[in-house]
Amino acid sequence: MLGQRRKKTGVTQIALVGYTNAGKSTLLNRLTGADSLAENKLFATLDPLSRSLKLPGGEQVILTDTVGFIRQLPHHLVAAFRSTLEQVKEADLLLHVVDASHKEAEEQMKAVEKVLEELDAAHLPTLIVLNKADLQPELNVNLQGKEAISISAFCDDDLMRLKEKIAAMLSAETVTGTAEIPIHRGDLIAALYEAAEVCSSKAMDTKIRFEFRLSRKQLGKLPPALLQFARLSEEF
Numbered sequence: 001m002l003g004q005r006r007k008k009t010g011v012t013q014i015a016l017v018g019y020t021n022a023g024k025s026t027l028l029n030r031l032t033g034a035d036s037l038a039e040n041k042l043f044a045t046l047d048p049l050s051r052s053l054k055l056p057g058g059e060q061v062i063l064t065d066t067v068g069f070i071r072q073l074p075h076h077l078v079a080a081f082r083s084t085l086e087q088v089k090e091a092d093l094l095l096h097v098v099d100a101s102h103k104e105a106e107e108q109m110k111a112v113e114k115v116l117e118e119l120d121a122a123h124l125p126t127l128i129v130l131n132k133a134d135l136q137p138e139l140n141v142n143l144q145g146k147e148a149i150s151i152s153a154f155c156d157d158d159l160m161r162l163k164e165k166i167a168a169m170l171s172a173e174t175v176t177g178t179a180e181i182p183i184h185r186g187d188l189i190a191a192l193y194e195a196a197e198v199c200s201s202k203a204m205d206t207k208i209r210f211e212f213r214l215s216r217k218q219l220g221k222l223p224p225a226l227l228q229f230a231r232l233s234e235e236f
């Protein structure tokens with residue numbers, strides 16, 4: 001939904017998920033800092049857990065904190081948390097924060113993954129943030145080949161590395177392309193606008209030339225007939 005979301009709000013959404021006490025709120029505060037207070041106020045009226053964050057490449061994203069990923073949450077709390085967690089599946093990228101110093105770090109990760117599955121968010125691009133590296137540099141969790149970064153939320157250099165990694169993952173998730181679509185194929189032009197963010201359009205003789213960008217996951221939503229007229233920045 002990267003393309004759709006960017007089209008609607010112009011801003012990429014990143015959700016902090018993770019077991020209780022992993023350091024999500026600390027990271028939100030440390031990453032966004034006081035300098036974005038003005039913008040934060042704007043979001044605070046909508047959602048007090050969301051703050052804007054500027055990435056090293058200059059892109060402005062919205063970072064959202066979450067709660068409620070605890071294993072065996074009391075039943076009456078599940079429903080209450082579920083509604084706030086629902087927005088997780090709208091995110092373009094998840095930061096799964098893990099307290100890597102905890103002896104049950106792996107179990108906690110699995111509990112969070114289970115909730116993500118229940119929320120239909122397990123397929124989203126995810127960066128595992130192995131937090132609290134200052135407490136235990138030796139990590140004892142099986143990452144199963146997932147993208148991961150080891151940090152301490154209290155270390156400025158680590159926060160910069162984290163922001164660079166986020167920027168790199170977001171750009172890897174984005175595909176750019178051009179398409180020259182015959183003017184009479186209004187159906188394909190509509191489909192392009194539906195799935196992608198159209199950056200420019202130029203009328204040619206019997207065609208219109210579009211420049212567009214969209215997320216990898218939106219690629220599957222482009223009709224095969226449209227792909228015949230398109231050139232992507234990468235082959236898939």
Ligand SMILES: Nc1nc2c(ncn2[C@@H]2O[C@H](COP(=O)(O)OP(=O)(O)OP(=O)(O)O)[C@@H](O)[C@H]2O)c(=O)[nH]1
Pocket residue numbers: 018019020021022023024025026027066067068131132133134135151152153154
């Ligand atoms: N040593 C160390 N402590 C950390 C680090 N990051 C967070 N903490 C501490 O871990 C505790 C929990 O941090 P929070 O940010 O409240 O954790 P959370 O994930 O938001 O927890 P919930 O809101 O309960 O889900 C706090 O005491 C933090 O100061 C870190 O990198 N190193």
Ligand SMILES: [Mg+2]
Pocket residue numbers: 024025026065066067
């Ligand atoms: Mg918190």
